[in-house]
Amino acid sequence: MAFHPRERSPWRRTMSRREALRLIAGTAAAGGLLAGCGSTPGSSSAPRLVIGTRENPVEQPLFDDRQSIDSGLEPEEGPLRVYNWADYINPAVLKGFTQRFGSEVEVTTFYNSQEAAQKLRTGKISFDVFFPTQDDLPKYVAGKLLQPLNHDYLPNLQKNVWPTLVDPFYDRHSRYTAPYVTYSTGIGWRTDVVSVDVAGMENPWDVFWDPEYRGVTGLYDEYRDALSVGMYRSGITSVNDAKPSDLEKARDNLLELPDLMDIRYTIDGAYSRLPEGNLGLAQAWSGDTLLAIQYVPEGRDPSVLRYLWPPKATQDRVGGMISNDCMAVLANAERPVLAHAFINYVLDTKVALENMSWLGYQPPQKSLDPTSMVDRGLVPETLATAVVAQEDFEMGQITTQLTPEEDSSWQETWSRVQQGG
Amino acid sequence: MWPSLALPGVLWLVLLFLTPLYAVFAVAMGAPDPIFGGALPAWNPLAWDPGEFGTILGELFTGQLGFVFLRTLIYVAIATFLSLLIGYPVAYYVARHAGRFRVLLLMLIIAPFWINYLMRMLAWVNLLSTDGYVNQILLFVGLLDEPREWLVGKHETVILGLVYGYVPFLILPLFAALDRIDSRVIEAARDLGASPARAFFAVTLPLSSQGILAGCVIVMLPMFGDYYTATLLSGSPRTNMVGKLIEQDILSGAGSGRGAALTVVLMVFVGILMTYYLYSVARASREARS
Incomplete structure (x- = not known):
């Protein structure tokens, strides 16, 4: 097949028709029932996917109506609501956060990226922290589902994380994301x-x-x-x-x-x-x-x-x-300051290690490389090849x-x- | 007054059947989503684009998709037949001969439902593995000379999974039908000189035909949409059913329009089969009565 069948309908490229469709979808959504499959909230300003590659790093776009939080705010009262893949964070890490900040953490899980996107797009559900994969980021940004991060709350990012992923090609200056695991x-x-x-x-x-x-x-x-x-x-x-x-x-x-x-x-x-x-x-x-x-x-x-x-x-x-997953703060987060605190907490070296001991997946921490992980007994020598090193991101395909x-x-x-x- | 009693049912049907069905059509014929991929549902029928159906029908008649439909049909037919073969004697026994153990037996038939379907299938993965109990027993009694690889894309394994998963659904309506049969009718047949076999085939079987029909329909419909049985017990494209293709299209994002179109095509396919089936059974029972 030379082209995709959907390209055959000429009207698809016209904007007015699409807006008409969105209008209809909006009316239907007013009934509440169809909201789950309805339109993208706030996608009117001609959003565009900004996809970076290793060779062409990109800054993800900022939007006037999606501002990061001010510096120097106190974390809100909990509970912190986390939206994550199933079994993708050590429960002990959540407990540790609760002890430190006095806020309960409620984790809601999704099974795949599509399900997560659909739920978030309804705009009806509010979570604070979200765990997108690196390669899904452009659509979440273009869909205006995320808010920019305020790095004043994230000292551990610069301090502990591999420089490659502090300033990653998919999101230069880590505008929207902090890396989670590789x-x-x-x-x-x-x-x-x-x-x-x-x-x-x-x-x-x-x-x-x-x-x-x-x-x-x-x-x-x-x-x-x-x-x-x-x-x-x-x-x-x-x-x-x-x-x-x-x-x-x-x-x-x-x-x-x-x-x-x-x-x-x-x-x-x-x-x-x-x-x-x-x-x-x-x-x-x-x-x-x-x-x-x-x-x-x-x-x-x-x-x-x-x-x-x-x-x-x-x-x-x-x-x-080779790839990595990220942590991000959702645009409609009710506790954005607490969400930043959580991300910073997970980027702490000790916490990251505690997480990995349960999860298997490896945080991009400076202190971790194949040799040090074998030495610390975190990984058996026979599987040292499964440890990702920072320089590996120069090889293969991201x-x-x-x-x-x-x-x-x-x-x-x-x-x-x-x-x- | 009386017709208004149907209101809750009608509401239920509209809310939980017609609306989702309409949503499936809207997605199948929607426009591509420029950001998130997949299809944006087109709620206005005037905007419907049937392009996806064209692709699916093309694959169905000229591509490999037709074989997947055929495979699904054959799996479901064999699994339903086997379920009936297994389920009928069980239902018959419980309804007519179980005496005071009836309730206990019925409970035992339902008992597997206390365990999640996925868990039961995962248990089968262990039972059927190369050094699992199934192979050990078959080797011990001499039915096999060497362990059999059950989990590498074997049709019989998937059919076994389907039968195991759905047979209780068939037993319950059959039990209800057999239980309703007035035992005096059967006694009358015997009094009039019919052999036990003749009494069964001339009286019990025709009287339970509605139960057979209900049971078969109840197990066939979910079997047609089943995707996890083959995924867990085989994982090979050789044994994939249509449900698996739909699952894949819808879950991966880019294919939601395609998946919705495939859903509609499967629905029409099953609809035609069921209409024919119901029609022929209704005719058979009419002929049996006259």
Whole structure:
């Protein structure tokens, strides 16, 4: 297909019609019922996605009606309301915050970014702190869902965080976000199942096409992660574009897998099925790999687990994704000062470590690198490869947001892969 | 006065069925959202754009999507048939022969519902793993020579999951139907010389046909939309059902319009099947009566 079917309707590009639609949506929303699927609040001033890349860092736009809070304010009374992914913060960290600031923390969780966006866009629910992924940031800013941060409340950002992520390419000067945790997307395996030297392979991603491991292999059930493996297989590293030929290549590569490998697409492959022995080889987020140690059944040997991030193993000859998640204050936060205090608290080195010991995912703290983490016993030596170092962000591909059109193409390709055959 | 009693039901239907259904149409035929991706719902039918349906129908008739629909249909048909095969004797026994254990047995049939569906499926993942109990037992009794890989995209595993997950839904309406049958009718058949088998096929089975019908419809409808059974027990594109594709489209953001269109297509597909099914069953029962 040469172009996306939605582009066929000429009226879609006209603004008046869209505004008419929004008007209708607004009227419907007045009934209250349809508000959940309704219009974007305050999106009238021609919002635009500002997507940065490592090569072209960007400042996210500021809006007159989205100001940061003044300096020197006292934190509000609690409770602080946090909107986060499920199981994505150590409950002990929340307890510690309550002890320190005297405010309860209420965590509401979302299952995926789409669900979070939909709920926040209704404007009817108010949370204070939100945890977007780095690559979703442009749409939350353009949708005016976030407020700029006041760095006077965040001394720990400069003090503790890797300089790369204090001034990140996706949000220069950290206008809207502070980094939460980092992760790379690589290959996890068990040495008692996989005998081939994955690190020594010309292209480590090829291991997912090695019929030797048929029936024990898994990829993430997530379209960008899975399709990127299909691209890396063919040496394509443009995982932030949507060139039709690249997507077709990825599709064709992945369509080989059901019969060749009995491939399984799961979301719990790396942290649960791999340590339990249900899989022997899986695409893995580095954080899932570190979490996996906790999932090794009692009496079994956790030292069989290995992780590799191809760019690091091949001096950046082969591609691989790396990214980070963020913390942000929502535009309609009722307790913005307390929210800043919370973010600063999580950026504290001791707190960050306490969080990681439960979460598996690694905060971008200056004092943490592979050697120091092994030395401190935070990570077994066999999995030192799963620790992300600051310089890793110079390698591989950093996931960035796709435009809605590009995203649609990826989605269609993924749907085709899931249809099999 | 009497018609007004239908008001709560009508309200319920409008609020919780027609409105969401309209929302699905509005999303399926909405305009692309320039910021968040996916579709902005088009509430005004004049603005509806059926482009997404064109894509889906194209894939359905010329692409692989048709096979996914066919696979879904076959899974559901086999799983429903097996559920009936398993459920009927159970319902029959509980309704006619369980005596004072009836309540206990009914409780036991419902008991699995006290555990979350996902938990039950995850338990099956462990049972069916290479060194799980299922393989151990089958090896022990000699039905298998070596452990079987149940979880690598096997059709039978997904069908087993569907049967396991939905069979209680079928037993309950069947039980109700069988319980309602006047035992004197069956006794009369026996008195008039019918063998037990003949009495069953000529009297009990036709009288319970409404229960069979209700039970089958009740299990088939959710099975058509099921996505997590195949996801958890297989995860292979070989065994994906339509529900999984819808889930994927809607959850990933960019595909919400596509997912909504697929939902409507599935609804029409199931609607046609159900209409045919209900029609043929109604005709059969009319013929049986006359």
